[in-house]
Amino acid sequence: MSRSETPSWERHLDRWAEAAARQLARGLSRRSLLGRLGATLAGAAALPLLPVSRVSAASSDPAPAAPEGLDGPEGDPSSCQYWRHCAIDGFLCSCCGGSHTACPPGTVMSPVTWIGTCRNPADGRQYVISYNDCCGKHLCGRCLCNRNEGDRPAYLPPKSNDINWCASAPSTVYHCSTAIVLGVATES
Amino acid sequence: MSRSETPSWERHLDRWAEAAARQLARGLSRRSLLGRLGATLAGAAALPLLPVSRVSAASSDPAPAAPEGLDGPEGDPSSCQYWRHCAIDGFLCSCCGGSHTACPPGTVMSPVTWIGTCRNPADGRQYVISYNDCCGKHLCGRCLCNRNEGDRPAYLPPKSNDINWCASAPSTVYHCSTAIVLGVATES
Amino acid sequence: MRRMPAAILVLSFAVLLPPPPSGADPERPEPLPADALGVILPAPPPAPHQVWVADFVLERTAGFDANDGRLLGMLSAGVGTIAPLFSQARGEIYLPETYYSRGSRGTRTDVVTIYDAATLAPEAEVVVPPKRADVVHAMALSTLLDDGRFLAIANFTPATSVTIVDVEERRLVGEIATAGCHLVYAAGPRRFFMICGDGSLLQVTLDEAGHEQARIRTPPFFAILEDPVTEKAVRRGDEWIFVSFDGLVHSVDVAGETPRFAEPWSLLDEADRGASWRIGGVQHLAVHEASGRLYSLMHRGGPDEHKVPGTEIWVYDLETRRRVQTIGIRNLLGAFLAQQTGTPGGALLWLLERVVPNPGVDSIAVSQDADPRLFGLSRSAGTVAVWDARSGEFLRYLENVGIAPGALQAPWR
């Protein structure tokens, strides 16, 4: 890489291409994530482009055998579009050494958490999903996912995904989030 | 932004543009920074694209009146190319609430530090520069700059910019780095 | 302000400083003199156009001068919510913080750190019960009561309560039980209220020592199931302004002994609703108290998209309850990039702003002076846009405000 001064036209071109591509990438990531990235787990959304892009990359890794009779991202627990993630806000534990139902090694699962209701497209049923956080290690930083179906303000804690639910764990330091089926909510 | 599935060709195009532009931007930043970004203050270099890009953006802000008779980035203390920065490794305090010779409010200047010898193009003299770190607040995160003229391994501490010199301050937590003229090294 | 004597600069390993050069060349400039060592800059004096942006990955909040874009200084923080409280009268900043003895584990200690606003150095701390709430939007989690003496902190363990700190005496007063109600909003020198799970308010009055003297529970004042208000209210004098998911304005007057609720009115007319306009973002409201202008971050989207970034800022006159202005949100990414090229007014800007998709704005805030500034943060662009809050004219960008920018505050008058 030369240390000489870059000519002005080249700078313009560089920056132009950068601008266009970065935003295209952001749009892409946003689409891949279904939920918009700008919203919550605060600025984690703003972890700049490369991690954001890597989120979608992680999702495009070969998925494990699709569970529960689904193909595609709705059947891939490491995808933000996975059906159980309809009200999640955080890093997916399946990208962090855990799974969509288990915490990564050395963390502790929050016993109290928020609840979403998500429709499983494989059987058409609505399920009650418990988004237990995994706690006691620093931010995982991978596979950020924020979707807000039925999310409510913090004065309604059981419906609020803005709350750090590690508040109920021995260490309140947030690491990642799971999506655990508690049971069927309604038949439809 | 539509939530519909993105067609494959569009994904390809997005990613292609992203790839090209990101790397162009990285090359640009690297050129702007003079020192390569991949090297030290460890992974700070790898703070992904957006901050890296912002580093160069900060440098392209209207410079204060060029000190010491220099125009351009070599005369701009908030630029990595500033002549005094020939052996610096860290965040420039002039982007962090301090200046190139003073620490930001609420930090503490490390009393012991590493020493570089840099040529001032305005007078052709070599100056001894002391890169005192500012300490006691978390990473500044702006205007990362790594240049290694005369840098030596950590077993030669006074010549090593890899060492966290906040080791000599009341808190060893590193915030940013200054570039202080101690005196003329040699006439040339 | 701890100045290090130059003599102790280079100590433990020998460094060879050559002897000073001898002989002077009349054609060359004099050599640069040695710089002073150990200089720490003071913080610039508080001013209305200073804006603070938190960052929970870098664990700090940083102040910026919106007039020139400069970063002014930072406060480092512990884990969880970063939302400092600013006392102009006392020249202090109060930062509720949480620390673990081993960073991510071990023994938890919560403190309120008291900073000197002139130096941004910690002056004192008050240890508080290790219970403070951690919510990602960082709003209504703590508040300074109106005369600046008592600070109230919302707790969540997940049981809720409130901690009271006396910042004048720099001591913990105590904890108030508030089961079923959460978040704190100042409502006078000795009064605050909370929102309860049924849509009512709990108002607590303190005595002169900061202990609970009285409490009032109001009836529900909004439709908790059908159309709840967000917790991201703004205050204008004695009036707290809440807005519901569907854009209904619920005002609460806290001047009297009992909170009074005004008749709700809507930010949206039929045409707006038909076009799917709704509130959005993380901090979606701001109010300029003197002029009575309410700023609301809006976008078009579905009912579960209440956190999607805003694409326009709608401005209302609170007296007439009418929209008086619409501020289109400039493309923070496109314009920022155009600015990087050094041609902020040129054709490239024109093109970039139109071609690069607009990431929108997540948070807004407004300064309270007579020449107010409106601030809009894009978390994904890491950039704050600055507008003239009266004319809506775009003025400039504050760039590189953090890796994971969060709460946006314009605290000084």
Place this chain on the structure above:
Amino acid sequence: MRRMPAAILVLSFAVLLPPPPSGADPERPEPLPADALGVILPAPPPAPHQVWVADFVLERTAGFDANDGRLLGMLSAGVGTIAPLFSQARGEIYLPETYYSRGSRGTRTDVVTIYDAATLAPEAEVVVPPKRADVVHAMALSTLLDDGRFLAIANFTPATSVTIVDVEERRLVGEIATAGCHLVYAAGPRRFFMICGDGSLLQVTLDEAGHEQARIRTPPFFAILEDPVTEKAVRRGDEWIFVSFDGLVHSVDVAGETPRFAEPWSLLDEADRGASWRIGGVQHLAVHEASGRLYSLMHRGGPDEHKVPGTEIWVYDLETRRRVQTIGIRNLLGAFLAQQTGTPGGALLWLLERVVPNPGVDSIAVSQDADPRLFGLSRSAGTVAVWDARSGEFLRYLENVGIAPGALQAPWR
């Protein structure tokens, strides 16, 4: 491993779980059963193809399985250098850490945290003198002596010394004064050496309790002013391999009572030097002990560019001291992006790898098994490339290894 009983799951605020559905539809699948609550995964058993990458912004080091790219788990850390030490015999990981009582300020505490490698949960800690060195490359700052009992930590205040910890008894042994010498390299079960500012070595022998028993100071073994060795040496049996800025290999044999220095030899021939090839990156050396292959990260550049990322990995046979292979570094950014499109073998990959400039590699490491893997980290791409270390064949990428990736380790056999 702390399992939470399901019964305490939803507590403080009422949540309505509807009654189970009644009536079965023979055409629909059975409803999904409830998942177990409170499950914490164990860490996968140690394996040679696991690689660990530190990150000082996220304050952690994370393990990855190079066979499938999965993240296996993390250790959180304090401030400063993150460089765990791995004990396969004891199934433990030792992490020297620094904490301040208020995160960035307050009282400093340094500890060695002892992790169970099977759970990645902290089992114990040993408090050590609050002096450990913080160097950005994180190399030679601590070491486990050869039988895995004593751990030596380099201190820098900026006075230098060494702390000894007994990991079997999980206690601090003491501190050894080592003025003028820095960094620590294991040299036997009771022996380590340091590099001194004149280019000599200080070798310290411990007694069975871990206290200093003897010390030897060698003559300088390289040209400290003209061509110093980097501190980023690698070890093969009793041989420590140092390489100088100009590519001279200086081997140190620590089998005997006194370190013995082999005749230096050069990684570069005249043609290489003429083409300005030199070492580069942060971790520029790796050695596969069984095969005697030395891996050296190389690039073309000037004398002050010793930290510029490498563009090729040159492979040497340590017996013949000849270059036997050159591994071109695939474009970690281009290929990573091509992989994202789902066409890793296609024309797009071909094109991207050629069009997108190559960011190079900052750090390399190699596994020690019979089917070894070579790892190359690009800090700016946040990606680790994995090669077959014998054939040089590129195998895969590990993506999103961190925001600010640092030390790269392949610790298990």
